[in-house]
Amino acid sequence: MLDRLCLAVDCVVFSVSATDLQVMLIKRGIPPFAGEWALPGGFVRRDESLEATARRELYEETGITKIYLEQLYTFGDVDRDPRERVVTVAYYALINLKDQSIRPSTDASQAQWFPVQNLPKLVFDHERIFATAMQRLRAKVRYEPIGFELLPPKFTLPELQKLYELILGCPLDKRNFRKKILAMDLLIDLGEKETGVKRRAGKLYQFDQDKYQQLKQKGFNFEI
Amino acid sequence: MLDRLCLAVDCVVFSVSATDLQVMLIKRGIPPFAGEWALPGGFVRRDESLEATARRELYEETGITKIYLEQLYTFGDVDRDPRERVVTVAYYALINLKDQSIRPSTDASQAQWFPVQNLPKLVFDHERIFATAMQRLRAKVRYEPIGFELLPPKFTLPELQKLYELILGCPLDKRNFRKKILAMDLLIDLGEKETGVKRRAGKLYQFDQDKYQQLKQKGFNFEI
C-alpha cells in the first residue's frame, strides 16, 4: 500500500443548439491557470464513487441533474498537472437543453457553452480529453442510440438527422436516413406535430427505450 | 487538493492455445485473500504513468515484455477493496506465446493460464473486470486488427480463423472468412508453409501493419 495520490474526475458535457454541437467549459476561478477555460471537474472524495463525483461536480457547477454519463478514459501522465501528480478519470455527458438550462454563472464558477468547432485554449491536457470524447461520441453514436440523449423526449426526424450531421460532421441523405431509422421500428409516432415553427411542422416521435432494451437482449444492433 | 487515495492497475492478459482463449491469473501470496486467484496488478507509483505501471507489473510477475496493451476501464466503487479505498485502472493485454513464455512461478507469484470458459473464483471485483475485458475483446476484434497480436508474426489462415472463433464463440464459414480477410489485402503472402504439422501444411501470412496504418488514414475500416 504505497504512494497515495490525487484522483480527479473531468467531464466533457455535450449539448446541441440549432446550429452547433457544443461543449460546456468552466472559467477557472482559482490557480493554477485562473481565468482560463477548463472542463468541469473536481477531486474524488474518499467515500464517493467515480460517477458520483462526476454528478456532484456537474450539479455544483451547473445545477444540472438529468444527465447521460459514461466513463471515457483515464488520463494518468505523470506531468499532466504542474502542482503534483493528479490522475483524472474522464467522463462524457449528454444533455438536452430544452428540459433544463445551466444555472447562471456565479462568482465561483462561470459555465459557458462553446461550439465544438471553436473552442478556446484549454488548461492541462483538457484538449486531449476533449478530442478523445469527440472521437468516442462520433464512433458510439453510430452503433448505440445515445443521440437521443441530446434531444428532448419529443423530437422530429429532421431534428434527429441534423443532430447526426452535427456529430458526424457530414451531410446525410434524408430519404435513406428516415428509411433506416423508421425500419428499426424504435420510434413511437406520437401523432402530434411540433409547434412554434414558421414552416411546415414535423411529426413528433419518441424513442422507445423499453423496446430497444428487449431487442438488444435478442441480439439486435442499432446502427446508423 | 483533498483526499488522496490508492490507485492500482490490474491487467487482463489474454493468449491462445491450440484449443482455448486463455487468461493469466496470479495466485496471491499475501493477504487479503492469500492463496486465491487474482488478475495480475499492483499499485501506481507517484512517478509512473498508468501504462508504465501495467508493463512493470507484468514484467515482475511473468517476465513478459512484448505486449499489446490497451486501457479498458476504471473501477472505482467505494467498497471494492476491503482494506481501504482503492481505485483500479484496468488494462487488457494480448500476447502470443510462440515468441515468449511466462516465467516459471516463483515464491512471490504463481502465474498460470486458465481457459476463459473455466476460470476459478476471483478476488475483489476481478470477475467483473474480466467480464468487461472479454466483452471489449469480442467487440473490438471485429473492427480493429488486434487479433494478430495473439498470433506469432507468421500464421496461417486456419489459425487466424480458429482464433476468431475462439474469441467470438461461434463457428465461421471458412470460404467467406478467407474471402473477407484476403479482400482487405492486408496479409502478406510469405511464400512459406507452416512446419511441424502432420497434415497438409498451410501457407504462412504476415499482417501488414504499415499498409493498415496508411489505409486507416484514408478512412478504411477493418471489419470481420
Add this chain to the structure above:
DNA sequence: TCAAAAGTGTTTTATATACACCCATGT
C-alpha cells in the same frame, strides 16, 4: 403566391450469406 423545409419510392450497386468438392500430406 412564394419561400422553406417536410415528407415520400424506386432503381442500382455493393456486400453478406449459403453451400460442396478437390488437393496435399503424413501415417
Add this chain to the structure above:
DNA sequence: ACATGGGTGTATATAAAACACTTTTGA
C-alpha cells in the same frame, strides 16, 4: 489407400447508396 484438414468459386439474398418531386405551412 485413407484420414485429416487446407484450399477454392458461384449463385442468392440482403443491405446500402443514389436520386427528384410533391405537400404543407406561415409570411
